[in-house]
Amino acid sequence: MNVDETAPQKGTVTQRAIERIKAMIAEGRLEPGQRLPTERDLAAQLGISRSSMREAIRALTVLGVLEARHGSGIFVTQLEAGDLLETFGVVADLSRGPRLVELLEVRRILESTATALAAARITPDQLAEVEKHLTAMNATEDPEEILAHDLAFHREIAAAAGNDTMAAILEGLSSRTFRARVWRGYQEEGAFTRTRREHAAIHRALVARDPEAARAAAAAHVGEVEEWLRAQIGG
Amino acid sequence: MNVDETAPQKGTVTQRAIERIKAMIAEGRLEPGQRLPTERDLAAQLGISRSSMREAIRALTVLGVLEARHGSGIFVTQLEAGDLLETFGVVADLSRGPRLVELLEVRRILESTATALAAARITPDQLAEVEKHLTAMNATEDPEEILAHDLAFHREIAAAAGNDTMAAILEGLSSRTFRARVWRGYQEEGAFTRTRREHAAIHRALVARDPEAARAAAAAHVGEVEEWLRAQIGG
DNA sequence: GAGACCGTATTGGTCGGACCACCTCGCTGG
DNA sequence: CCAGCGAGGTGGTCCGACCAATACGGTCTC
Numbered sequence: 330m331n332v333d334e335t336a337p338q339k340g341t342v343t344q345r346a347i348e349r350i351k352a353m354i355a356e357g358r359l360e361p362g363q364r365l366p367t368e369r370d371l372a373a374q375l376g377i378s379r380s381s382m383r384e385a386i387r388a389l390t391v392l393g394v395l396e397a398r399h400g401s402g403i404f405v406t407q408l409e410a411g412d413l414l415e416t417f418g419v420v421a422d423l424s425r426g427p428r429l430v431e432l433l434e435v436r437r438i439l440e441s442t443a444t445a446l447a448a449a450r451i452t453p454d455q456l457a458e459v460e461k462h463l464t465a466m467n468a469t470e471d472p473e474e475i476l477a478h479d480l481a482f483h484r485e486i487a488a489a490a491g492n493d494t495m496a497a498i499l500e501g502l503s504s505r506t507f508r509a510r511v512w513r514g515y516q517e518e519g520a521f522t523r524t525r526r527e528h529a530a531i532h533r534a535l536v537a538r539d540p541e542a543a544r545a546a547a548a549a550h551v552g553e554v555e556e557w558l559r560a561q562i563g564g
Numbered sequence: 565m566n567v568d569e570t571a572p573q574k575g576t577v578t579q580r581a582i583e584r585i586k587a588m589i590a591e592g593r594l595e596p597g598q599r600l601p602t603e604r605d606l607a608a609q610l611g612i613s614r615s616s617m618r619e620a621i622r623a624l625t626v627l628g629v630l631e632a633r634h635g636s637g638i639f640v641t642q643l644e645a646g647d648l649l650e651t652f653g654v655v656a657d658l659s660r661g662p663r664l665v666e667l668l669e670v671r672r673i674l675e676s677t678a679t680a681l682a683a684a685r686i687t688p689d690q691l692a693e694v695e696k697h698l699t700a701m702n703a704t705e706d707p708e709e710i711l712a713h714d715l716a717f718h719r720e721i722a723a724a725a726g727n728d729t730m731a732a733i734l735e736g737l738s739s740r741t742f743r744a745r746v747w748r749g750y751q752e753e754g755a756f757t758r759t760r761r762e763h764a765a766i767h768r769a770l771v772a773r774d775p776e777a778a779r780a781a782a783a784a785h786v787g788e789v790e791e792w793l794r795a796q797i798g799g
Numbered sequence: 800g801a802g803a804c805c806g807t808a809t810t811g812g813t814c815g816g817a818c819c820a821c822c823t824c825g826c827t828g829g
Numbered sequence: 830c831c832a833g834c835g836a837g838g839t840g841g842t843c844c845g846a847c848c849a850a851t852a853c854g855g856t857c858t859c
Contacts, residue, residue: 800859801858801859802857802858802859803856803857803858803859804855804856804857804858805854805855805856805857806853806854806855806856807852807853807854807855808851808852808853808854809850809851809852809853810849810850810851810852811848811849811850811851812847812848812849812850813846813847813848813849814845814846814847814848815844815845815846815847816843816844816845817842817843817844818841818842818843818844819840819841819842819843820839820840820841820842821838821839821840821841822837822838822839822840823836823837823838823839824835824836824837824838825834825835825836825837826833826834826835826836827832827833827834827835828831828832828833828834829830829831829832829833
């Protein structure tokens with residue numbers, strides 16, 4: 330029935346199905362947003378059971394490549410940075426000990442560069458948005474709210490840097506649980522004041538459109554947490 | 565039967581199972597390398613069918629969190645950077661157009677920093693390994709072989725930087741298919757000579773243990789490709 | 800004629816069971 | 830003591846059925 334030449338057995342049937350679909354997208358035979366055949370049809374086309382095909386679809390779903398809508402069908406995502414790099418947050422959530430420091434180091438490198446780029450490129454609208462979160466952050470004592478505005482503050486800056494991929498990675502590195510875990514201890518040491526001062530410094534650099542100052546301020550900001558965490562683990 | 569308080573319906577049953585297992589690992593109830601109960605037992609514990617549980621396991625498998633060994637059982641991976649960031653290569657494989665440039669920009673930022681760190685930290689053994697690949701790269705005209713040694717060259721340097729997470733990300737950004745796709749065109753324009761010169765410059769900076777020179781050389785190296793790709797897309 | 804309503808077909812989601820392929824480990828026999 | 834074998838356990842695959850959400854068409858009402 331199946332005359333495919335490229336079908337020697339390598340790995341599991343499901344794994345092959347995953348590769349097949351991935352290849353279809355990579356080759357452009359499946360465009361972003363396009364709808365796929367039904368699970369039943371896809372399974373029939375590849376000559377496998379619906380169960381195996383469902384596992385393949387589920388795998389590509391968690392990778393952010395496909396999106397299944399109950400009752401409607403299966404669709405290729407827009408394949409935007411946000412879709413594909415969502416899994417990056419999983420890494421942050423499951424990391425601990427020394428790897429948390431490594432992740433913060435990566436974040437420091439990317440965030441400082443992103444902030445520098447933002448200083449040169451940020452628009453007035455975006456800057457106003459940044460200021461909004463800065464003000465809100467300083468107007469409350471509720472840790473939850475502070476954290477939310479802190480996240481949004483950096484998210485806006487990352488977006489202003491103009492590199493969606495970088496912004497998506499930074500989003501993963503600052504994901505809610507990751508930040509909450511590290512910051513719980515950090516902020517308990519009365520780091521609120523220092524954090525606010527650092528945020529203010531970043532904001533000043535953005536207003537001044539000074540990339541080097543922005544880079545330094547952002548690096549110092551993340552570096553503070555990094556140093557603290559390093560000490561926590563070391564001792 | 566099930567007296568779980570944390571079991572309101574959110575999302576699909578499979579999705580909930582994924583979260584449950586992820587939570588177990590995040591909370592430390594499942595250690596790296598540890599074996600999980602059988603699929604049948606796990607399904608029974610969460611009160612779902614084996615099919616749904618298999619989808620959940622498959623999802624966590626592709627994320628690099630779990631590893632299923634036919635006939636043996638399901639195990640938690642070592643949760644090392646390499647395991648979890650393997651999926652990063654998928655992003656690179658499925659990206660095209662402008663996003664490729666963005667990915668190269670991220671790579672340039674990280675690779676230049678990693679190379680700078682390596683200049684300060686690289687050991688004689690590691691340096692010898694780097695030189696081995698540099699020599700081999702210059703001793704052949706076979707594109708396949710050049711690419712392989714090119715990859716190994718940068719991989720060694722990234723490893724010498726001492727941040728496994730960064731190395732894993734760079735590995736994903738330099739994955740075979742990604743490089744092959746971009747470099748095919750780039751090298752066809754006779755970029756061999758320039759590439760060799762750039763690699764030599766990076767090597768010299770490492771030998772001299774000069775981080776700033778290393779950073780500049782690496783940034784220029786990746787930047788060359790980045791510029792070329794930008795031009796390709798723009799026109 | 801336009802719009803709200805409803806029923807049916809389609810499609811993903813879940814379930815249970817059956818069988819196969821592979822690995823492990825203890826038993827057996829030399 | 831060890832090599833070989835065999836049974837049991839485990840993941841891999843398949844099938845068929847049913848549930849639940851959606852999309853679409855026709856019908857009814859105003």
